[in-house]
Amino acid sequence: MIRLAFDVQLAQGSFTLDVADEAEVEVLGVYGPSGSGKTSLLEVIAGLRVPRSGAVSVGGEVLADTSSGIHLPPYRRHVGYVPQDGALFPHLDARRNVMYGSDTRLPTADSRLDPAHICATLDIAQLLDRRVGDLSGGERQRVAIARALVSSPRILLLDEPLTGIDRGRKDRILPYLLRIRRELHVPLVYVTHDARELVDIADRVLRLEDGRLADAGVPGVVLGQTVADERL
Amino acid sequence: MEQTTLALAAFTTLMGVCATLVAMPVGVAAAWVLARRSFPGKVVVETTLTLPLVLPPVATGFLLLQLFGLNSIVGRALDAIGLPIVFTWRAVVVAMAVMSFPLIVLTARAGLEQVDRRYEQVASTLGAGPWRVFRTITLPLAARSLVAAAILGFARALGEFGATIIIAGGIPGQTQTLSVAIFNLTEAGRDSDATRLLLVSAGLAFGAMILANLVQRERRPL
Numbered sequence: 001m002i003r004l005a006f007d008v009q010l011a012q013g014s015f016t017l018d019v020a021d022e023a024e025v026e027v028l029g030v031y032g033p034s035g036s037g038k039t040s041l042l043e044v045i046a047g048l049r050v051p052r053s054g055a056v057s058v059g060g061e062v063l064a065d066t067s068s069g070i071h072l073p074p075y076r077r078h079v080g081y082v083p084q085d086g087a088l089f090p091h092l093d094a095r096r097n098v099m100y101g102s103d104t105r106l107p108t109a110d111s112r113l114d115p116a117h118i119c120a121t122l123d124i125a126q127l128l129d130r131r132v133g134d135l136s137g138g139e140r141q142r143v144a145i146a147r148a149l150v151s152s153p154r155i156l157l158l159d160e161p162l163t164g165i166d167r168g169r170k171d172r173i174l175p176y177l178l179r180i181r182r183e184l185h186v187p188l189v190y191v192t193h194d195a196r197e198l199v200d201i202a203d204r205v206l207r208l209e210d211g212r213l214a215d216a217g218v219p220g221v222v223l224g225q226t227v228a229d230e231r232l
Numbered sequence: 233m234e235q236t237t238l239a240l241a242a243f244t245t246l247m248g249v250c251a252t253l254v255a256m257p258v259g260v261a262a263a264w265v266l267a268r269r270s271f272p273g274k275v276v277v278e279t280t281l282t283l284p285l286v287l288p289p290v291a292t293g294f295l296l297l298q299l300f301g302l303n304s305i306v307g308r309a310l311d312a313i314g315l316p317i318v319f320t321w322r323a324v325v326v327a328m329a330v331m332s333f334p335l336i337v338l339t340a341r342a343g344l345e346q347v348d349r350r351y352e353q354v355a356s357t358l359g360a361g362p363w364r365v366f367r368t369i370t371l372p373l374a375a376r377s378l379v380a381a382a383i384l385g386f387a388r389a390l391g392e393f394g395a396t397i398i399i400a401g402g403i404p405g406q407t408q409t410l411s412v413a414i415f416n417l418t419e420a421g422r423d424s425d426a427t428r429l430l431l432v433s434a435g436l437a438f439g440a441m442i443l444a445n446l447v448q449r450e451r452r453p454l
Contacts, residue, residue, distance in 0.1 A: 046353075073356065075357070101360070103359075148358070
């Protein structure tokens, strides 16, 4: 559980993002169609994008605040980020990918976030000697999530972790995400355009539309109608 | 005393290697700035850096002579610490490095721009500062282009003539390179000797270009 607060305004061409929320979250779902600003929001939280105005804080620590000129660079934020398709480093094997952030781990990192324990939790120990190009979509995604967890993030941002993975395999990844929540206790921000993914995993959902917050609350209420419509 | 063909080729190659070693770090740094940063006046900087590519080499040589000659502060300072440039082998290296610099910047920049920025961004979220990101992500992923840039720069350096003759003079056994020797032999009407050097020169250039093409053809990271 961590307190995540943000109030972000961003303009990029004709697109504007203006979203604010504050809550104690275990898994915060961000739902919306493509182009609604989900990825931009994650990039602002991770420090990859500077908002025009606004503030971001995680666990009470201010990561960015334009009014006081604070903008911690990504490498000082301890915010894990897994972009769509994982973006595994193609010149390193799976093990070196996973261990990339191991020497910048927080000294206070929980022993549950040991690399070995993370690899066991995500079931990737047998993949570590493989080249990145030889991994399947689902395997890549798990290696990318492990890589982010090894750097001992205080919060983990997942951008469409199940996109590009076929339906049968999606059901095999979701349990791993639930294990991160249950066994590793790392809070997640989970971005997706598929409402059904969030119903099982999120404890709070933000629904974005055209860069604005259309709704926020528990998944059943925010997404109930969407999921029911999709099932018809 | 006349230099042997082998000695000429060896001297020219050595000077080319030195020039590449001098031009590469600066060239790659400039290429990175152009590929990854935007700042006011970037177009002017871009144009200035690539100017030696289109400026007459003799004009570049004249500029270098003004900069490193004993009439300038820089030239006098270097002379005072025992590192005179003009009419020494160092002048050959300077001329070659300056002339190959734009080619290195252009090739390296194209390679750096091809590196997907998401890899660099993810690395930074994993705690890597800018220098570590450059060393462990950008550099290896652009390695092929950077090697190609070095080889192209080296090949350009081997053929350098205009700037070299102005600032280094082409003193046999001291600053004379293959291209300067070809010029001197042609002037003296010794066409068959000039042809022999031409073949050596063409062979070196051909080898370097083939290597550059082979390195760049593969897409797999080095």
